Amino acid sequence: MKNMQTHSRLVVGLLAVFLLGAGFSPQAEAKKLNIVTATTDMAALAQEVGGDRVGVESIAKGYQDPHFVEAKPSFLLKLRQADLLIVVGLQLEIGWLPPLITQSGNPRIQVGAPGYFDASQFAEILEIPTGTITRAEGDVHPLGNPHYWLDPANGRRIAKGIAGKLAEMDAADSSYFQQRFEDFDKRLTAAEQKWDAEMKPYRGRKVVTYHRSFPNFAKHFGLNVIGYVEPRPGIPPTPSHTIELIGLMKRENCKVILVEPYFDLKTPNSIGRETGAKVVVYLPSVGGEKDVTDYFKLFDYDIDLLIKAFQATQ
Amino acid sequence: MKNLMLLAGAAIFCALPLYAQQGNSPSQANVQDTSAMEQRIKDLEERIIALEGQVRMLKSVQTAQAPAQPAAAPAEATAAAAAPAAGAAPAQVAAPTAGPLLVYGGAGGAAAKALNPDISVIGDFIGKAGNNSIQPSPSLEMHESEVAFQAIIDPYARGDFFLSFGEEGVNLEEGYITLTALPAGIVAKVGKMRSAFGKVNMTHNHTLSWIDRPLVTNNLAGGEDGIDDAGVSISRIIPAPKGLFLEATGQVFRGDSGTADNPVFRASRNSDVSAVAHLRSYKDITESTNVDIGLSYARGHNEVGTNFLTQLYGIDATLRWKPLRRSIYHSFVARSEFIWSQRQQLPLEQRAFGYYASADYQLGRRWFLGGRYDWSDRSHLANLTDKGGSAVLTYWPSEFSQIRGQYRFTKYANNIDANELFMQVIFVLGAHGAHPF
Numbered sequence: 220m221k222n223m224q225t226h227s228r229l230v231v232g233l234l235a236v237f238l239l240g241a242g243f244s245p246q247a248e249a250k251k252l253n254i255v256t257a258t259t260d261m262a263a264l265a266q267e268v269g270g271d272r273v274g275v276e277s278i279a280k281g282y283q284d285p286h287f288v289e290a291k292p293s294f295l296l297k298l299r300q301a302d303l304l305i306v307v308g309l310q311l312e313i314g315w316l317p318p319l320i321t322q323s324g325n326p327r328i329q330v331g332a333p334g335y336f337d338a339s340q341f342a343e344i345l346e347i348p349t350g351t352i353t354r355a356e357g358d359v360h361p362l363g364n365p366h367y368w369l370d371p372a373n374g375r376r377i378a379k380g381i382a383g384k385l386a387e388m389d390a391a392d393s394s395y396f397q398q399r400f401e402d403f404d405k406r407l408t409a410a411e412q413k414w415d416a417e418m419k420p421y422r423g424r425k426v427v428t429y430h431r432s433f434p435n436f437a438k439h440f441g442l443n444v445i446g447y448v449e450p451r452p453g454i455p456p457t458p459s460h461t462i463e464l465i466g467l468m469k470r471e472n473c474k475v476i477l478v479e480p481y482f483d484l485k486t487p488n489s490i491g492r493e494t495g496a497k498v499v500v501y502l503p504s505v506g507g508e509k510d511v512t513d514y515f516k517l518f519d520y521d522i523d524l525l526i527k528a529f530q531a532t533q
Numbered sequence: 534m535k536n537l538m539l540l541a542g543a544a545i546f547c548a549l550p551l552y553a554q555q556g557n558s559p560s561q562a563n564v565q566d567t568s569a570m571e572q573r574i575k576d577l578e579e580r581i582i583a584l585e586g587q588v589r590m591l592k593s594v595q596t597a598q599a600p601a602q603p604a605a606a607p608a609e610a611t612a613a614a615a616a617p618a619a620g621a622a623p624a625q626v627a628a629p630t631a632g633p634l635l636v637y638g639g640a641g642g643a644a645a646k647a648l649n650p651d652i653s654v655i656g657d658f659i660g661k662a663g664n665n666s667i668q669p670s671p672s673l674e675m676h677e678s679e680v681a682f683q684a685i686i687d688p689y690a691r692g693d694f695f696l697s698f699g700e701e702g703v704n705l706e707e708g709y710i711t712l713t714a715l716p717a718g719i720v721a722k723v724g725k726m727r728s729a730f731g732k733v734n735m736t737h738n739h740t741l742s743w744i745d746r747p748l749v750t751n752n753l754a755g756g757e758d759g760i761d762d763a764g765v766s767i768s769r770i771i772p773a774p775k776g777l778f779l780e781a782t783g784q785v786f787r788g789d790s791g792t793a794d795n796p797v798f799r800a801s802r803n804s805d806v807s808a809v810a811h812l813r814s815y816k817d818i819t820e821s822t823n824v825d826i827g828l829s830y831a832r833g834h835n836e837v838g839t840n841f842l843t844q845l846y847g848i849d850a851t852l853r854w855k856p857l858r859r860s861i862y863h864s865f866v867a868r869s870e871f872i873w874s875q876r877q878q879l880p881l882e883q884r885a886f887g888y889y890a891s892a893d894y895q896l897g898r899r900w901f902l903g904g905r906y907d908w909s910d911r912s913h914l915a916n917l918t919d920k921g922g923s924a925v926l927t928y929w930p931s932e933f934s935q936i937r938g939q940y941r942f943t944k945y946a947n948n949i950d951a952n953e954l955f956m957q958v959i960f961v962l963g964a965h966g967a968h969p970f
Contacts, residue, residue, distance in 0.1 A: 280820065283857040290970040291823060292778040292815040299718055299770055314932075317966055321691060324770060326714035331688045340586035354933055362589060376582065454931060455898045481858055483898070 252389055255301040255328075257312050258285050259506040260368045261338055261377070263514045265305055267403045268382045272392050278319075281506025284481040286358070286453070290315040298323035301334065303388065305381065308339035311365035333388070339365065341380035342373040345434045357451025366503060369521075370435035371411045374514055378403055410515055414522055415440070421529045425473040427464065427496070429482045432503050436521070445471050448478070448487055456486040468494045474532035475525070477501045497528045650684030650692070653963035655739050663953035667919075667945045668751065675700050676957075677738055683966045689714040693966070695737065706737070706761065722766040727759060728790075729766070729782045729811035730829045731847045731870050734759040742866070742893050744939045744955045748907035748919050749887030753874040754845065755791030760798070760809065760831055762786035778815040784808065788833050798833030798843060807833025825851040841877040843912075864895040874912045885910035893925075901927040907943070917946035933961040 252273045256262040262277035269275060276297055279288045285307070298304065298319055306312055320329060327334035339362075347363035348356075367373050382400035386393030422441035426433075429448040437444045446467050450460035467473075474496045476487045484498060491498045501524055502508060505517050657677040661670055678698040685691045690712050697706040709724025727735050733750050738757070746757055754760060764786030771779040788800030788807040798807045809831045817823045829847035834840075848871045855864040871888040887909025895901050907921040921943035928936045939955040 280857055284861055287861055289853075289855065289860075291817065292780070292813070292825075292970065293776060293817045293823070295770060295780075296776065296778055313964075313966075318970070321711055321713055322720060322768075324713070324715070324718035324720045324768075326689070329688060329713050330685055332714075337590065340590045341583065342586065343582045344585065344589070354931075358932060376579070481860065483859070483862055 252302045252385065253300050254303045254305060255297050256305040257307050257316060258368075259504050260514065260517070261305045261307060263505040263512075263517075264338075264368075264374060264378045265381050267514065268378050268396055268399050269385055270395065270399050272389065272395060273385065277506075278316075279504075281502070281504040281511070282480045282508075284479070285311055285504070286314060288312070288315045290319050294319055295323050298328060299325045301325060301328050303334045303336055303384065304328040305336045305338055307365055307368070308337040309344065309362040309365035309367075310360050336381070336384055338377045338380065339363075339367065341376040342367045343370065343376070343435070345438065346431065355451075357449070358453030360452075364431060364434055366430075366432035367435050369433065369503065369517075370439040371407055371414070371518065372439065373435060375404055375407055378407075406515070410518065414518055417522055417526060421526065424475070424529055425471050426475045426477055427468060427473055427490075428477045429479055429487060432479060433477060440522075445473055448476065448482075448490065461486060461490060465490055465493045468496060475499060475528045479503050480507050495532075497532050499524050499528045501525070648684075650682040651964040651966060653681045653683075653961060653965035655679040655681070655962075655965065656958070656960045657738055658958045659744060660956040661953060663951065665943070665951035665953055667943075667949060667951065679706065679737065679739065681965055686710065704758075706758075717769070719767055719769050721768075723764075725761070725763040726766060727761045728784055728786065728809040728831065729768075730754065730760050730809050730831050730845065731811075731827065731849045731872070732851065732868065733870060734761075739935075739959050739961075742868075742891060742901075742903055743905060743923060743925055744937055744957045745923075745941065747870070747889035747891075747905065747909075748921055748943070749870065749872050749889055749909040751795070752909040752911050752919065753872050753885055753887050755797040756795045758790070758792055760786075760790040760807075762788070762790050762798070762807065764806075773814075776817065778813075780813045780815075782809075782811040782813070784810070786833075790833070796836045797831075797845075799836040800834060801839045805834040805839055807831065821856045822852070822854045825849075825853070835876060835878070837878050842875075843877070844875045846873040846875075847871065862895070862898050865893070867892045874910075874915075876912050878913065883913060883915040885912050885915040899929045901925075901929070903927070911946070919943060919945045935959040 250272075252269065254262075254265050254269065254273050254275045256265060256275065256277045258279045259277045259281040262275045265273065266275045278294050278297070279285050301323075304320070306316060320335075325334075326332060329335060344363035344367055348359055348361060352359050352361050368377065378400055382396045385396045389396075418440040423443060425443045425445045426437070427446045427448065428444055431447060431449075431452055433442075433444055436442070446464050448456050448461075448464065450457050468490070473494070476491055476496050476498045478484060478487050478498060478500050480500055480502060484500070487498045490496065501521050502511055502517060505511060505514060507517075508520065511517055511520050655678070656675070657679070658674070659670070659676045660673050662672070676699075680694075680696045680698065682694040683692070690710050692710050693707065694705075695707040697704045705725055707724070707726050709722045709726045712721040712723070715721055727737075729735060731754075733741070733746060734754060750756060750759065764784055766782060766784040768780055768782035771781055773779040786798075786807045786809070788798050788805045789796075790807065791797035798805075800806065809829070811827060811829045813825070813827045815823065815825045827847075827849045829845070829849070831845040831847075833843055835843040849869070851866065851868045853864070853866050867890075869888060869890040872886070874883070874885040874887075876883045876885070887907075889905055889907050889909075891903060891905035893901055893903035903925040905923045905925070907919070907923075909919055911917045911919070921941060923939055923941040925937065925939045927938075930936070935958070937955075937957045937959070939957070941951075941953045941955065943951040943953075945951065
């Protein structure tokens with residue numbers, strides 16, 4: 220019986236700790252909607268639409284491989300306060316986001332709750348595998364290629380989706396969000412025309428990318444991705460594949476290799492030396508470099524790099 | 534879902550001939566017509582992309598309300614998709630097809646499959662050379678086959694099962710529901726689980742940095758199974774200043790932990806429950822470096838009897854470094870755990886202490902090099918002390934397999950030495966959910 224008492228005292232003590240903690244939690248309903256996004260691109264789009272009525276923070280950094288983010292507890296501090304969680308989806312974040320969501324103790328952003336927002340539902344998705352998939356093909360994404368934001372048309376679709384969501388969550392500001400979206404749409408359309416014109420001379424150009432993170436950009440601007448430095452998605456380069464790729468690039472006269480900022484440049488550089496191709500570290504995400512601070516600058520930066528590379532390798 | 538897609542398809546097919554007719558009509562197609570047409574095609578494209586997205590969502594969202602939805606959703610979609618897109622094409626054309634199609638959809642086939650949990654199997658094969666009279670292990674063994682079932686149960690909870698199959702016999706390693714929608718930021722787990730006593734105790738075999746477990750785990754904290762018991766756990770993040778992460782966890786278990794020959798807690802009667810408390814603090818020093826420090830306490834009755842308590846105190850400390858720009862190539866983790874055991878037994882209470890210190894460096898994308906030092910008293914006879922050291926080399930062909938070698942030297946009490954070389958192959962089938970950081 221004495222033990223029973225000790226136990227109940229223990230349990231009561233523990234409960235007290237939690238209740239005490241609960242008392243400290245900020246109850247004040249901030250007027251600003253608190254948005255947390257998985258990647259910087261989603262943060263940039265949410266910021267465009269949300270303006271000063273939202274606070275936006277991204278978990279991953281723009282120069283980080285979004286497949287391999289560590290599920291650090293410090294992210295839980297952001298997630299537990301979030302009203303809205305915007306994810307890229309298509310299993311891009313499967314390796315790190317689910318445990319964060321579970322541990323966040325925030326019912327608003329659980330999968331299926333109103334504050335869980337999968338941006339992929341609005342975008343055009345490419346490379347959806349058909350038939351049987353096995354991991355012999357590497358780390359394939361069974362729902363399609365999750366690197367879909369590098370197409371301005373998808374950026375517009377996602378922004379529109381976010382505007383709708385924000386209006387739903389904060390009805391009083393719905394016309395504000397709608398107007399912000401229309402403004403973004405206008406600026407994007409103008410920028411798109413400029414980008415399209417700049418890239419027009421290089422339509423049909425052949426490129427090789429490190430990872431399959433470029434299909435939507437390539438489709439929009441009419442580039443031809445003929446191969447990848449990785450033999451399979453997520454599998455590091457192998458000598459035999461590299462030799463094959465060098466042969467292919469020589470045959471096809473491909474002179475540009477695009478590499479994401481988080482991959483090692485050793486293999487791309489040696490392929491470049493063999494084939495005379497130029498190795499370009501392009502940015503797949505906003506924030507990949509310090510001055511690439513929004514969605515427009517991301518395209519400005521990449522298109523500028525590409526044009527220089529194409530010109531240098533006429 | 535299928536019928537939704539078909540309806541969209543039907544709507545588009547109805548619409549296409551309209552465009553074709555307009556385009557081929559002898560009246561000279563002036564510029565305005567074409568641009569209007571292009572606009573309509575563009576609009577249609579947008580609609581298809583939106584519909585594709587909806588279909589993907591319907592397929593992937595595994596919520597409990599899914600079965601209730603299909604009846605209403607397609608009807609709305611029919612009206613929305615068919616009417617404006619097809620223009621003159623009568624919505625009735627699409628509507629009748631919805632009838633028979635519903636027969637194929639519903640709860641059968643693909644829809645039911647979409648609600649299956651994520652299933653995975655992890656194989657853990659160990660080969661060993663060398664002799665060890667204190668902790669013997671076979672030369673070749675399929676050490677463990679861990680089968681996991683994981684799914685979101687409903688909007689308020691998720692469920693995780695980890696069944697551990699030995700070459701013979703099965704053990705429910707973990708099986709619990711996590712309540713994620715509780716008020717005041719509380720996360721609760723109910724079921725059987727690895728308790729939150731330190732780091733190694735929480736970790737499944739296949740995510741350890743070594744093939745074995747540290748001596749201190751074996752001597753003081755229940756060995757491979759550790760403090761793994763049926764009960765209830767609640768945890769909550771405690772607000773703290775300056776980006777400090779603080780989380781408190783309290784757990785109450787039945788009171789049976791450890792293996793038959795290496796018990797930690799044993800409940801002789803129902804009231805002999807055990808309790809575990811854990812306080813975790815974490816801080817990012819920079820974006821690539823962080824420190825993780827935990828305090829643990831566990832208390833329960835041991836196999837001597839109801840009046841004999843075992844109490845464990847633990848401190849764990851982890852330093853991690855991983856540069857974000859090269860996160861897949863280089864990383865470093867240093868970790869140490871200290872455990873004090875206070876065990877009431879006859880004739881005298883035993884107070885034992887043990888610790889390990891380990892470090893792992895990632896040399897390249899696929900290679901890891903690590904080492905560990907072990908030092909631990911034995912819980913039943915605290916004046917006996919075992920010491921040891923290990924060197925570990927790990928190779929990762931992909932995220933889904935791992936080959937590891939470990940050399941271990943142990944100097945057991947009474948000057949008994951053991952030199953052992955282990956080889957391990959780990960392989961993952963299916964979708965295994967990420968483990969906590």
